[in-house]
Amino acid sequence: MRRNCTLFIMICLACLMVVQPALGARSSEDGDVNKKHHAVKKKHKSGTVKNATGTKSTRAKTARKSSGKKPMVAEKHKTAPLPPKSVPAAAGTGVVSDMRYWSNPDYTRIAVSVDREVQFEYHQLPAIREASVPPRLYVDIKGARLVPGVKDIHIGDGLLKTARIAQYRADTVRVVLDMESIKDYKIFAFSDPFRIIIDVKGERREELTKPSQPVLAPLVLTPPVAKPEPVAKHEPVVLKKHPKQTIGKVRRIVVDPGHGGHDPGALGAGGTKEKDVVLQIGLKLARLLRDDLGVDVVMTRSTDEFIELQERTAIANKVGADLFVSIHANAALNRNVSGIETYYLNLAKTEKAAQLAAKENGTSLEKVSVLQAVLFDLMANYKLNDSAQLADDVQKAVYRKVGSQYTGVKNLGVKQGPFYVLVGATMPSILVETAFLSNEKEEGRLTDEQYQNATASGILEGVRLYVSRLK
Numbered sequence: 001m002r003r004n005c006t007l008f009i010m011i012c013l014a015c016l017m018v019v020q021p022a023l024g025a026r027s028s029e030d031g032d033v034n035k036k037h038h039a040v041k042k043k044h045k046s047g048t049v050k051n052a053t054g055t056k057s058t059r060a061k062t063a064r065k066s067s068g069k070k071p072m073v074a075e076k077h078k079t080a081p082l083p084p085k086s087v088p089a090a091a092g093t094g095v096v097s098d099m100r101y102w103s104n105p106d107y108t109r110i111a112v113s114v115d116r117e118v119q120f121e122y123h124q125l126p127a128i129r130e131a132s133v134p135p136r137l138y139v140d141i142k143g144a145r146l147v148p149g150v151k152d153i154h155i156g157d158g159l160l161k162t163a164r165i166a167q168y169r170a171d172t173v174r175v176v177l178d179m180e181s182i183k184d185y186k187i188f189a190f191s192d193p194f195r196i197i198i199d200v201k202g203e204r205r206e207e208l209t210k211p212s213q214p215v216l217a218p219l220v221l222t223p224p225v226a227k228p229e230p231v232a233k234h235e236p237v238v239l240k241k242h243p244k245q246t247i248g249k250v251r252r253i254v255v256d257p258g259h260g261g262h263d264p265g266a267l268g269a270g271g272t273k274e275k276d277v278v279l280q281i282g283l284k285l286a287r288l289l290r291d292d293l294g295v296d297v298v299m300t301r302s303t304d305e306f307i308e309l310q311e312r313t314a315i316a317n318k319v320g321a322d323l324f325v326s327i328h329a330n331a332a333l334n335r336n337v338s339g340i341e342t343y344y345l346n347l348a349k350t351e352k353a354a355q356l357a358a359k360e361n362g363t364s365l366e367k368v369s370v371l372q373a374v375l376f377d378l379m380a381n382y383k384l385n386d387s388a389q390l391a392d393d394v395q396k397a398v399y400r401k402v403g404s405q406y407t408g409v410k411n412l413g414v415k416q417g418p419f420y421v422l423v424g425a426t427m428p429s430i431l432v433e434t435a436f437l438s439n440e441k442e443e444g445r446l447t448d449e450q451y452q453n454a455t456a457s458g459i460l461e462g463v464r465l466y467v468s469r470l471k
């Protein structure tokens with residue numbers, strides 16, 4: 001169900017050139033995190049990210065165009081410097097419980113978990129050469145308390161050296177990223193649960209040779225004949241940077257059954273949970289892809305467990321997947337609605353499409369427009385045309401397969417929208433809405449093994465057709 005699985009981002013990126021006298025001193029900028037350097041009085045630029053109620057939707061272009069020798073200097077707006085925004089006191093204190101990171105071929109992602117929505121600001125600081133201090137990016141999380149035990153992380157992946165975290169003030173948690181080679185970054189939030197996401201991009205100075213934090217141990221099915229490099233279970237997957245995308249060969253496919261664990265997804269009137277039926281279809285699909293197509297298959301989950309949306313694409317990126325297929329079951333208020341539809345990630349290009357996306361995401365039109373502004377940047381590496389082709393092939397094949405075995409099956413076609421589970425995927429990726437759990441007849445079918453097999457083999461045929469086009 002997209003209402004649940006494509007959680008809206010609460011974002012407002014604003015690039016405000018702010019002179020921060022109070023933060024002029026480096027020692028105070030890093031707060032508790034690092035006190036050993038002396039103060040250097042220097043004005044610096046900063047941006048402010050407000051908890052997204054959509055007050056300012058100015059997109060932060062920040063360092064995007066400043067890719068010269070000073071990668072982190074944001075120079076965009078020629079407006080007069082604005083004072084820092086005052087942050088209203090939160091009703092309660094947010095608890096910062098976790099900081100993690102993922103090194104991907106194209107970017108590094110930091111995720112900071114907070115148990116409620118909080119406001120945050122980010123600032124960037126230039127290097128201090130005389131003190132051998134690298135350029136830094138820091139995020140102040142307002143109205144927040146750091147759980148003891150959340151530790152600094154040594155990253156050293158060529159983009160970031162370290163991520164440090166500390167209780168900066170009584171009500172402020174500060175995250176400081178020591179940068180190695182950054183050209184661009186994006187800071188935004190996912191909700192439910194609330195996470196502040198920092199994506200940094202740039203050119204790595206060294207090859208990524210070791211995995212970062214282990215991703216969830218994905219279930220890997222390897223074909224019996226071919227012997228591709230194994231991906232060990234319960235061990236982090238070693239990522240190798242591909243010299244270029246192998247578009248002509250699909251060797252590894254990620255199958256992503258939606259939801260799981262405490263997130264049931266859509267619920268049928270008869271008690272069927274989306275998370276269960278999509279897992280059953282996903283397991284069938286994984287076997288078919290392995291046996292019939294001879295590819296590696298990695299499942300984001302093979303049991304009833306909860307996985308955050310951003311972790312799903314992180315798994316796909318990490319294992320170097322060539323395709324990403326997310327499997328879902330639909331729901332609508334109108335119980336008569338039924339059918340199959342396949343989505344790929346794209347901006348809604350018309351007002352009507354944006355309204356549809358807002359409705360599907362269970363969010364406001366305003367938030368969708370804010371999301372779209374960020375999505376534009378996040379999609380820089382996204383395989384738009386390939387995803388559209390894959391969606392088209394799969395949609396037609398599933399409809400053909402299921403429609404030949406069952407009566408009254410509707411082809412709702414290929415659609416596009418801002419789906420969070422697809423954001424960040426660097427390979428062609430789609431989301432298949434197999435049928436409507438809100439429809440009594442289709443709920444019954446979704447629990448039926450024969451229907452599940454028909455759906456899985458339809459997806460297989462679509463993928464097969466897509467792959468055959470690449471040769």
Ligand SMILES: [Zn+2]
Pocket residue numbers: 001002005258259265266274328329
């Ligand atoms: Zn879903």
